[in-house]
């Protein structure tokens with residue numbers, strides 16, 4: 001029992017009110033019983049290892065933090081080798097270590113870039129070294145002057161046939177590579193994206209493997225300037241990563257270090273393009289965007305887990321005759337802010353699982369030289385990355401506010417979680433730039449369908465996640481049949497209005513663009529509307545994948561019922577938030593909007609007794625959560641109190657600086673008061 005009002009038993013009471021089987025929900029969340037078991041084992045392995053402690057991380061200096069990251073990475077690798085962990089286990093171990101570091105770029109981008117863009121011979125040469133960490137690689141694409149506009153990169157790779165070498169050069173300040181993680185201090189090699197110039201002609205951006213540092217003493221090779229780009233947002237957080245700067249002064253590399261799966265330069269300097277689509281140059285980004293969507297649910301579920309547990313512990317107001325105050329989780333406002341985020345965590349989890357499937361499917365097709373699904377993979381990964389990361393960043397901040405003042409303490413875990421997460425809205429493609437990519441696809445399809453609407457039944461039908469657009473005749477005219485609040489529980493009713501909204505917004509944009517003097521001008525003028533149409537399309541994908549998940553066999557008493565409620569909450573809170581879209585496109589009436597809101601209130605009340613159990617199903621250890629507010633035992637107040645004393649400021653009772661700055665001030669005031 002905690003001192004002064006903290007009531008740890010309260011969480012036990014909350015758990016007792018759950019109306020479903022938490023173990024069954026853990027399986028639904030993780031994807032299989034096996035996945036629960038592996039995740040649990042890896043989480044405990046990390047939590048029990050003192051090297052992986054992270055409770056003082058936000059108090060470390062940048063240098064200490066970076067060294068701590070090197071230590072953790074080396075120790076993690078040692079454990080992976082000693083225990084012969086599988087790839088699945090190693091990935092989970094990395095997740096639970098919970099500290100960004102150079103290994104992420106080595107495994108997450110350097111290795112995939114070589115796999116995707118290197119020839120078989122190049123893979124045979126470089127991958128075994130990378131797999132054993134004999135070399136450490138990063139992904140050096142972004143420059144000081146250009147990140148989003150990849151075609152605008154300035155670094156050059158000029159072929160010199162006399163030496164059979166490329167000369168890597170940074171011709172301007174703005175061509176300095178800037179941002180690549182792991183580049184600043186750790187990497188020995190990089191996949192560098194540069195303009196290929198041969199026979200006096202610029203063939204645009206290509207990838208090259210470049211050694212940057214000596215494998216003997218780690219010093220930069222001649223002609224290579226390297227460093228870290230400086231401290232970043234927040235304490236701890238992404239500062240564990242050595243995002244770096246790189247400049248080349250006529251650095252020579254052998255010709256066979258150009259990644260040559262997409263195109264080649266011959267010994268004589270001839271440029272040859274293979275039959276592989278040039279967009280595969282962007283393949284590594286597609287891969288990482290897909291992992292970022294899966295990670296959104298992890299970050300969001302962590303924040304929600306902290307906020308739900310703490311909201312069940314925290315009490316304010318409502319005391320009658322000296323009785324207990326009200327748990328803040330019982331306030332309808334708290335529920336209406338928190339439960340949509342809980343539902344979003346589940347929604348992103350399932351869409352992330354689906355996207356992983358889509359990516360695997362596309363990869364298999366690419367291996368069989370079927371490139372037809374590449375545009376779908378690009379649009380889905382770009383759109384979902386954008387929508388899920390933006391919403392997750394906002395949601396983490398909302399969870400901080402939901403935890404009141406204590407949420408602002410580092411010990412709540414939320415400030416660091418926000419700081420480490422928020423760059424996901426920018427890296428791997430700025431979220432607006434990525435949504436514009438989705439809107440290009442939507443615009444093309446909408447324009448095509450408008451032209452061919454008469455013969456749509458016989459014409460070429462859109463497939464994959466844009467298949468619904470083929471139903472244009474119905475979706476442009478349909479009116480929702482919802483008549484009672486409970487009618488909104490019908491997934492078909494929800495799907496229809498989300499499809500109609502997305503299609504009508506895309507068609508409206510296409511019609512307005514067609515009125516502009518040129519398509520380019522129209523596209524630019526209407527880009528804010530196009531973004532909204534893209535968001536509507538992506539939200540439809542998430543809702544649809546949640547609904548499809550519920551059509552699967554989901555074992556465990558009450559599990560499917562809870563997920564059905566969460567699915568309805570996810571969809572209806574979006575409907576409520578974007579009511580303007582649904583009304584202005586005529587998909588629903590104002591009354592139907594009000595009915596959706598009425599149902600939302602009822603669903604929140606139904607979720608309330610299950611809320612703590614629904615976050616327990618994420619199966620997070622206290623180590624991974626890293627939050628005194630989100631502790632499993634709910635013993636929040638003693639932990640908060642204890643944590644405060646660990647701050648370096650409390651190492652002495654009288655602070656450093658007292659003699660120089662406080663004492664003279666206080667003495668001076670004394671003199672003044674005596675005057």
Ligand SMILES: CCCCCCCC/C=C\CCCCCCCCCCCCC/C=C/C(=O)SCCNC(=O)CCNC(=O)[C@H](O)C(C)(C)COP(=O)(O)OP(=O)(O)OC[C@H]1O[C@@H](n2cnc3c(N)ncnc32)[C@H](O)[C@@H]1OP(=O)(O)O
Nearest residue numbers: 073076094101104107108148150151279282378427428429
């Ligand atoms: C310390 C602890 C340690 C523990 C240790 C444990 C040990 C290790 C064990 C395990 C470890 C595992 C670790 C794994 C972790 C993995 C996680 C990885 C984390 C990553 C962290 C992220 C870091 C960030 C990296 C970056 O940011 S890299 C840089 C990213 N940059 C961008 O995204 C740039 C965005 N811009 C663009 O993508 C493009 O420029 C564009 C906006 C798309 C425009 O392209 P452009 O060619 O200029 O013009 P378009 O005409 O628009 O396009 C042409 C054409 O191409 C199509 N297209 C475009 N993109 C793609 C694509 N990606 N795929 C396919 N097609 C594409 C486009 O649609 C056009 O098509 P059409 O011509 O048909 O219209």
Ligand SMILES: Cc1cc2nc3c(=O)[nH]c(=O)nc-3n(C[C@H](O)[C@H](O)[C@H](O)COP(=O)(O)OP(=O)(O)OC[C@H]3O[C@@H](n4cnc5c(N)ncnc54)[C@H](O)[C@@H]3O)c2cc1C
Nearest residue numbers: 139140141142146147148179180181423426427428429432
């Ligand atoms: C933490 C972190 C890690 C990173 N790691 C790596 C890495 O490992 N390797 C690497 O190569 N890069 C890395 N990056 C770089 C990252 O990929 C780029 O920052 C990102 O792609 C955005 O590009 P930018 O910085 O040029 O933004 P800009 O494009 O300059 O964006 C600035 C603003 O302009 C807007 N804008 C840009 N273009 C358009 C347009 N066409 N229409 C409308 N609005 C537009 C954007 O929405 C944004 O609001 C990292 C970045 C961060 C923050």
